[in-house]
């Protein structure tokens with residue numbers, strides 16, 4: 001049976017572009033928010049969820065990380081990385097200039113990727129945040145002419161908008177990582193070459209222990225395990241309490257990882273493996 005894949009929608013989001021690039025032939029279902037999409041896998045209404053995790057310009061999508069850590073612990077089974085190009089979209093009958101645009105709608109990450117552009121080219125426009133870039137395009141397609149969206153070419157096509165200005169993101173090397181979440185890995189079929197394999201770990205430190213983070217990093221360092229990301233997020237239990245997400249550039253194995261885990265647990269850390277997974281770098 002074909003797997004059903006949920007994605008942050010509606011149609012015309014970058015998540016949909018990532019899903020289309022990675023998967024072929026599966027049923028695809030759009031969800032209005034990241035939590036709704038993750039919940040749908042948790043409640044087994046769909047098999048797979050694809051949600052954004054990190055952008056090269058704006059950093060982590062906090063909603064995704066926090067939901068996976070605090071609400072629904074689904075394993076990460078794959079990662080899809082795609083290039084991101086942001087465009088200014090308006091209704092096809094718009095004939096004015098940039099100065100005529102009174103509002104710009106988009107997802108907070110897309111707005112952040114275009115801060116300089118907005119500051120310099122549309123300083124008077126009011127920023128309106130939406131649940132996705134696709135949603136912003138949908139809103140603009142139903143609004144009056146002075147409203148623009150930031151989004152991709154698929155959104156322009158789906159909602160009948162025109163590109164008033166292309167490539168408005170502030171830095172050219174713009175990519176987003178999307179995580180694939182799934183309870184039953186046998187349902188996952190991505191037929192693309194694997195770029196690398198990674199393992200994501202969630203580590204909380206013992207409170208008030210001098211040098212704890214240094215000791216955590218040492219456990220990886222002396223085993224020569226290369227880390228590609230370390231990020232702290234609040235545990236939401238009080239000021240000063242953090243957990244760390246650490247990405248290791250190698251798949252889980254039965255020697256090094258249990259060794260690290262045992263060593264860190266002996267220090268009083270809590271260690272959870274969030275997933276060990278292939279990374280697919282794709283074009284859209």
Ligand SMILES: O=C(O)C(=O)C[C@]1(C(=O)O)C=C[C@@H](O)C=C1
Pocket residue numbers: 008012013014015016052054055061084107109110131132133134176
């Ligand atoms: O709004 C979309 O199109 C999304 O897929 C979300 C999202 C994000 O959360 O980072 C994905 C890629 C881009 O970086 C901008 C927005």
